[in-house]
Amino acid sequence: VEFANQTFCDFLCPSEKAEALSGLMDEQLMKRILPAYADPDGVMVMIRDLLACAKPVLGKEIMLRDGKVLLLDFQPLMIDGKDTGRMWMHRDITERKKATDLLRLSEQVMRLLNSSRNLKTVIPDILGKIQEYSGCEAIGLRIREGEDFPYYETRGFPQAFVSAERTLCARDESGSFVRDGAWNPELECMCGNILRGRFDPQLPFFTPGGSFWTNSTTKLLASTTERERQARTRNRCHGEGYESVALVPLRSGDEIIGLLQLNDRRPGRFTPEMIRFFEGLCASVGIAFARLQAERDLEDRNAELIRFTYTVSHDLKSPLVTVKSFLGYLGQDLAKQDAANVAKDLGHITKAADKMGKLLDELLDLSRVGRKMNPLVEVPLQELAQEALSLVAGRIAESGAAVEVAKDPVTLFGDRQRLVEVFQNLVDNAVKFMGTQPRPRVDIGVETQGTETVFFVRDNGAGIDPRHKDRLFGLFEKLDPASEGTGMGLALAKRIVEVHGGRIWAESEGLGKGTTFRFTLAKTRIKPDKETPS
């Protein structure tokens, strides 16, 4: 009995000795122990109910203020039908309860991830479950979008915090992303560290799994150097009053595709076990996101494949129809010994076979874009443009066009040979469709639109009917049947630009008003011109 009393005492009023409590009347005892419960009023009601019904009750869970969970067994002691007392049995099931909760949480998260519902609608539910389990006041999920890792979903963060911390990419004075040696944008702050895998597992605030966590940002900032923290930190989490902060990477294979963030103003919210658990959970969430992305890519690819199959089936079938038909006529004309028609038939057959050969060559070339990449290099715009111009020098001379390349110090990053092909096809296209322009002219240059660097090839030629703008980049699409070529040039340019993470489009004010082709590339930079006096 003494031992049981001591345990009871340790749970509920550790400042007192068990002996001091023994013999106390119910009311006095209640006063001492009630503050230890997480919900004293509720416990009060429960005890009254238990006493009133005087029946044994087993396995009641009770939360304490310090987070412990007790399992209560209540047994009225009856001797000869007379109520002689009660036995209260308390067992500490905190660890077991935690394990059960974790199990339930991971089960719930897995079920949500595997549900047929859209990941977009599932994520808020998952974050809700994690938040509920962790008891943290704020939770957020960053997912890669383009080159940045903005918040995909947040709960509990002030709106101003989310807006201020949305982007992680460092920008220079001009608003362009600051890039590292591999042309990836610098990601700032501790989130950037976790996303880029910059961590030192020897330091206590990093885990071997690449997570960051602290139970006191105040102590962390006071006790660590910027170098230990791997990068200059913005410290907005600390500034906002968050003491407990955990950042857990979302992985898909070797790649980090995002992170889970847990913040609380109270210190001491995390344990190493919790962080390990979140790392496991985030692996599953990461895989789910990667799967979603893969599904989306697959849909795009499928749509592209359908378009491709359509085009190929039509464009390759066409010359085949010609070959077969004129072979038929050839047979007839040979039988009739109609030499003139025999020659004509052969002409049609040869032309169709040549066209097929050319189509197949170009298809092969197109299929290689993105599949076989040369090493990616930095090349100045002028170098690419000059090489492209030398490749189409013949046609430029034929058209009599004056070609001007801007002198802006811009460096493109990519597959050099392919980038040349982009300019080559755009210039080729420009000089081919000069129309009746007496002074044909082509300008190659670069400009800044918003935060984007946009390249252009502009001509003062035939222009485009705005109705046909969408068809320009289609495979084998020819707006002018009389023009040379198979209609593959612009499709190829588009494919190359897209493989480089850019977009391409055409602008024209209409027929006779010239055309400007513009494109972006994911990785370009304008080199600061040191010559320019400031």
Next chain:
Amino acid sequence: MIKGEPITILLVEDDPSHAEIVKRNLKENMVANTIHHVEDGQAALDYLLRKNGYADPKISPKPELILLDLRLPKVDGLEVLKRIKADPELKKIPTVVLTTSSAESDVVNAYTHGAGSYLVKPVDFEKFTKLMKDFGFYWLAWNKFPA
């Protein structure tokens, strides 16, 4: 062999070899007395609307039948079809699609926009010849055109 009056056909076909095959077949089967051939969608519309060099009805008489390819330069075949069917006069001219495409989307789109018939160019010579022969027989011997 085929009874009925030869008709005027507008052939819209960008591939000169295919145009040649169609013309040769129609001639051999004496289906058409005049075949007017244009190579792109814009020219087809100009012809039908008597614009840009097609003003003279002697040079560009109104056809009884239009044979239309789908994948055309300048203005797409489907767009040509839409415009024909949106015109109160032109919509009366039966328009037959003749194309290499057997894609279901093309077939559905063509009928949705008022194609009278959809023919896929056979790769095989004998079949192409037979198709053109049957085509001629149907339109000349059996079909009744608006006056």
